[in-house]
Amino acid sequence: VLVGCPGSDPHLDAPATGVEPGPPDAAEPVAFRLANYNVHDFFDDVADGTETVVSTAAYQAKIAKVGAVVAALAADVVVMQEVENVRVLDALASGPLASAGYATRVLLPGKDPRGINVGVLSKHPFDKVVSHANDTFASSANPSQIHGYSRDCVELHLAVAGQHVALLGVHFKAKAAPDEPDKRLAEAEHTRAIADAITANDPTALVAILGDY
Numbered sequence: 001v002l003v004g005c006p007g008s009d010p011h012l013d014a015p016a017t018g019v020e021p022g023p024p025d026a027a028e029p030v031a032f033r034l035a036n037y038n039v040h041d042f043f044d045d046v047a048d049g050t051e052t053v054v055s056t057a058a059y060q061a062k063i064a065k066v067g068a069v070v071a072a073l074a075a076d077v078v079v080m081q082e083v084e085n086v087r088v089l090d091a092l093a094s095g096p097l098a099s100a101g102y103a104t105r106v107l108l109p110g111k112d113p114r115g116i117n118v119g120v121l122s123k124h125p126f127d128k129v130v131s132h133a134n135d136t137f138a139s140s141a142n143p144s145q146i147h148g149y150s151r152d153c154v155e156l157h158l159a160v161a162g163q164h165v166a167l168l169g170v171h172f173k174a175k176a177a178p179d180e181p182d183k184r185l186a187e188a189e190h191t192r193a194i195a196d197a198i199t200a201n202d203p204t205a206l207v208a209i210l211g212d213y
Helices: 056-073 086-094 181-201
Strands: 034-042 077-083 104-107 117-122 128-131 136-139 142-148 153-160 163-171 206-212
Touching: 034 056, 034 206, 056 086, 077 086, 077 153, 077 163, 077 206, 086 104, 086 117, 117 153, 117 163, 136 181, 142 181, 153 181, 163 181, 181 206
Parallel strands: 034 077, 163 206
Antiparallel strands: 077 117, 104 117, 128 153, 136 142, 153 163
């Protein structure tokens, strides 16, 4: 994503006079890199609920492997699925990613019974974070059936070079039995409605939906 770039190329829009136009009034674009990563059952080695507990050796190995991938992605914001808690994000940020600058970590516990959540690592602070875990909605295919998110739709707002950026991090219903395709459709349509509402409120916002669909 190039943030803050001019709306048009002055070289393409210039009249055919043979005179090169001056620089655009807008600021130079700023590169802003997003990444999405399902880290698959990223549990820690602490027993603090009914979730899976892994050995310390397995946990440290997972931190090293996931950290290496995130470091290679070199993204400004990384949205992850299947993270147990914010301690996992802290371990990544202070361990293999200590020099990467992920000072902001977000994880809002969602509704998955296994305790896997949407987590976010960011080099930028967020202006607003909203959970939609308790939203209820129906799909267009079956308006009489009310659903909720399987985990959450985490809404994040930040400013990059003065540009409003809004991100939605999701993890929809898996196809594992018992599959519920109507629930997954409802999740997708409701997420799109949230994105549309953000754009309606601020037509200049850059909106991205990241996750495991």
